Amino acid sequence: MATLKLPVFLSKVRGPNATLQKLLQTKSFKNALHKHFSSKNATPISTTAFPEFDSLTNLNCHEDLYKLSLERPELFWGKLARSRLKWEKDFHTVQDCDMTQGKVNWFLDGKINASVNCIDRHLVKYGDRIALIWEKDEPGSQEYITYKQLSEMVNRLSQTLLNHGVIRGDRVAIYLPCSPIAVAAMLACTRIGAIHSVVFAGFSAEALSGRILDAQAETVITANEEIRGGKTINLKKHVDEAVAKSPCVKRVFVYKLIDREIKMNKLDIPLEKAMSESSSKCQPTAMDSNDCLFMLYTSGSTGKPKGVAHSHGGYLTYAAVTFKHVFDYNEGEIFGCLADIGWITGHSYVVYGPLLNGATTVLYSSTPTYPDQGRYWETVERLKINHLYTAPTALRLLLKAGDSWVTKYDRSSLRKLGCVGEPLNHEAFEWYRDVVGENKSDVIDTWWQTETGGICLTPRPSNPGAEILPAMPMRPFFGIDPVLLDAEGKEVVGDDATGALCIRKPWPGMAYTIYGDHNRFIETYYQPFKGFYFSGDGAHRHPGGYYQITGRMDDVLNVSGHRLGTGEIENVMDDHPAVAETAVVGFEHDIKGEGIYAYIILKDEVTDTFEKISKELRELCKSRLASYAQPDIIQFTPGLPKTRSGKIMRRILRKVAANNTDDLGDISTLADPSIVQEIINNHQKII
Ligand code: ATP
Numbered sequence: 205m206a207t208l209k210l211p212v213f214l215s216k217v218r219g220p221n222a223t224l225q226k227l228l229q230t231k232s233f234k235n236a237l238h239k240h241f242s243s244k245n246a247t248p249i250s251t252t253a254f255p256e257f258d259s260l261t262n263l264n265c266h267e268d269l270y271k272l273s274l275e276r277p278e279l280f281w282g283k284l285a286r287s288r289l290k291w292e293k294d295f296h297t298v299q300d301c302d303m304t305q306g307k308v309n310w311f312l313d314g315k316i317n318a319s320v321n322c323i324d325r326h327l328v329k330y331g332d333r334i335a336l337i338w339e340k341d342e343p344g345s346q347e348y349i350t351y352k353q354l355s356e357m358v359n360r361l362s363q364t365l366l367n368h369g370v371i372r373g374d375r376v377a378i379y380l381p382c383s384p385i386a387v388a389a390m391l392a393c394t395r396i397g398a399i400h401s402v403v404f405a406g407f408s409a410e411a412l413s414g415r416i417l418d419a420q421a422e423t424v425i426t427a428n429e430e431i432r433g434g435k436t437i438n439l440k441k442h443v444d445e446a447v448a449k450s451p452c453v454k455r456v457f458v459y460k461l462i463d464r465e466i467k468m469n470k471l472d473i474p475l476e477k478a479m480s481e482s483s484s485k486c487q488p489t490a491m492d493s494n495d496c497l498f499m500l501y502t503s504g505s506t507g508k509p510k511g512v513a514h515s516h517g518g519y520l521t522y523a524a525v526t527f528k529h530v531f532d533y534n535e536g537e538i539f540g541c542l543a544d545i546g547w548i549t550g551h552s553y554v555v556y557g558p559l560l561n562g563a564t565t566v567l568y569s570s571t572p573t574y575p576d577q578g579r580y581w582e583t584v585e586r587l588k589i590n591h592l593y594t595a596p597t598a599l600r601l602l603l604k605a606g607d608s609w610v611t612k613y614d615r616s617s618l619r620k621l622g623c624v625g626e627p628l629n630h631e632a633f634e635w636y637r638d639v640v641g642e643n644k645s646d647v648i649d650t651w652w653q654t655e656t657g658g659i660c661l662t663p664r665p666s667n668p669g670a671e672i673l674p675a676m677p678m679r680p681f682f683g684i685d686p687v688l689l690d691a692e693g694k695e696v697v698g699d700d701a702t703g704a705l706c707i708r709k710p711w712p713g714m715a716y717t718i719y720g721d722h723n724r725f726i727e728t729y730y731q732p733f734k735g736f737y738f739s740g741d742g743a744h745r746h747p748g749g750y751y752q753i754t755g756r757m758d759d760v761l762n763v764s765g766h767r768l769g770t771g772e773i774e775n776v777m778d779d780h781p782a783v784a785e786t787a788v789v790g791f792e793h794d795i796k797g798e799g800i801y802a803y804i805i806l807k808d809e810v811t812d813t814f815e816k817i818s819k820e821l822r823e824l825c826k827s828r829l830a831s832y833a834q835p836d837i838i839q840f841t842p843g844l845p846k847t848r849s850g851k852i853m854r855r856i857l858r859k860v861a862a863n864n865t866d867d868l869g870d871i872s873t874l875a876d877p878s879i880v881q882e883i884i885n886n887h888q889k890i891i
């Protein structure tokens with residue numbers, strides 16, 4: 205919502221959308237729909253998956269259970285919260301939420317501790333089970349940590365925090381790569397009731413200090429150095445710079461991740477030494493269900509990142525339940541979510557979801573292409589990963605490298621292939637399903653946000669009989685009531701509808717505030733459409749009630765009166781054999797109102813001329829979409845501005861297209877700022 209006022213961009217969300225219309229006409233789509241409406245689709249509920257509902261005799265199929273979750277949320281979530289989590293004190297009321305005011309309260313009067321739920325309660329039965337597999341930078345150098353070992357680390361670390369004066373409610377900034385000590389630091393905070401704020405360890409000193417100041421964190425936990433992609437990164441240097449600008453910081457714990465001495469400052473405390481001097485037992489604090497568990501910043505794709513706050517009871521329940529059912533997780537399986545812990549995906553599906561379920565989770569701390577483009581698949585073979593969960597940006601990058609990097613490794617352990625972060629284009633979906641998964645694993649496109657705490661739309665929540673259509677998250681998770689709204693805030697009904705994606709009913713994973721800025725929370729999520737949670741994304745609902753994300757609401761174009769999602773133009777151009785990745789934005793156009801500006805990254809080893817490829821891309825858009833969908837300007841580029849979590853920052857591309865690059869806005873979450881200047885220079889050459 206950075207550039208347009210809400211009513212203006214909402215006014216663009218009208219009428220059917222061209223690609224989707226074409227998709228609706230295809231045979232495979234019609235077959236799938238037929239299957240959906242036939243009785244075969246009413247799959248029986250797996251009693252092993254939901255033993256909580258065994259006694260309810262009127263539940264015959266998966267759809268009945270979904271209906272129950274919407275119609276009787278108190279019963280549904282109450283039962284799951286009690287059976288899936290250990291409470292220090294039972295709650296008396298399941299929820300007290302008001303969507304008209306953005307009021308969020310779950311499991312009132314309940315008391316709970318996150319670290320107890322993630323570790324202690326598994327110890328008797330599963331103490332020797334592997335909790336973490338630390339996939340370090342060098343292939344083959346992985347380390348295994350059992351639940352017992354993790355427990356000792358967490359206890360010592362939480363006791364260390366207490367010994368140094370950290371108390372319940374304090375904010376602790378964690379600036380560590382994805383590693384056992386980082387997971388231990390998060391859980392140590394939760395053990396004593398401190399609020400963790402994990403800051404991605406690739407962020408600059410400035411971005412780190414901004415987040416420390418915003419949270420008024422007195423404590424920072426970091427490491428001396430890390431090695432990523434074969435390069436040494438001096439984390440402590442960034443922390444020193446950040447701390448110099450953050451007078452609120454009173455102590456900095458420094459872990460020796462790499463065996464090398466570094467200069468220690470006045471506030472620095474060597475973490476290993478402090479932990480070895482602390483007790484290996486730390487009494488957990490029973491937290492109120494609605495106390496803050498953690499704060500975490502959004503990716504900053506659309507503007508200044510928001511410090512989203514989640515509470516204990518609601519978040520933990522939703523993370524535990526979504527992890528189990530979105531991925532159909534079976535005991536003993538290895539879960540490989542390749543996200544960093546600096547993002548919500550890392551919080552919910554590297555740390556909390558897996559550990560709450562007693563699972564074995566992979567901590568991936570290399571890059572997708574180190575030492576070569578086969579790294580992910582080599583890791584799958586070596587660690588025997590059963591569930592892989594990654595982002596479209598990584599898939600597009602690896603697809604570009606060619607199939608042989610994948611096929612030379614054994615991927616027979618894979619059972620589910622998940623994806624999150626951006627719309628998954630058809631080409632990447634098919635490649636994931638057919639090449640990576642050899643058509644044997646489900647591809648699960650999941651839609652959710654930092655603010656939603658866990659997955660909200662997902663093709664197959666514990667429903668093995670349901671079909672999966674390409675490149676869409678399709679179905680709502682239990683308790684999620686998605687609604688599409690038009691510019692006037694009226695619900696767009698029917699099975700072929702496009703609108704602003706909102707959620708009507710409260711769900712336990714919902715954030716309860718933006719830390720320190722409750723007004724921004726209300727304004728962003730609850731004021732645009734009174735009584736609904738507004739996601740900021742647009743979606744199309746297909747027959748059968750299947751949802752497809754069309755992109756950000758402010759990425760919708762209006763070309764000569766025709767509404768077009770940037771995602772649909774990108775999807776078509778991505779199918780060109782020479783194209784690796786695309787990003788489309790609008791720019792002011794005298795005649796059409798809005799013109800189409802396309803940035804194109806070509807695959808490695810493409811030899812055709814730019815002219816030839818441009819012509820073919822325009823033809824492709826014309827034949828697959830419409831004549832008005834052809835890009836007015838095509839710029840070939842070696843890269844795109846992406847957030848550290850791998851999302852394209854279209855707001856920067858819009859500014860370049862508009863020749864307005866004096867103020868690029870908040871670019872603190874940009875992965876490689878140098879690409880911006882290159883794009884500006886190339887833009888000036890072609891216009
Ligand atoms: P900011 O809110 O600061 O602009 P952000 O929205 O990128 O950043 P995240 O919370 O990390 O921050 O990302 C959530 C967004 O990612 C969603 O709103 C959506 O736009 C996009 N997204 C996530 N999953 C999917 C998906 N499966 N398909 C399409 N888009 C997705």
Ligand code: MG
Binds near residue numbers: 502506653740
């Ligand atoms: Mg967002």
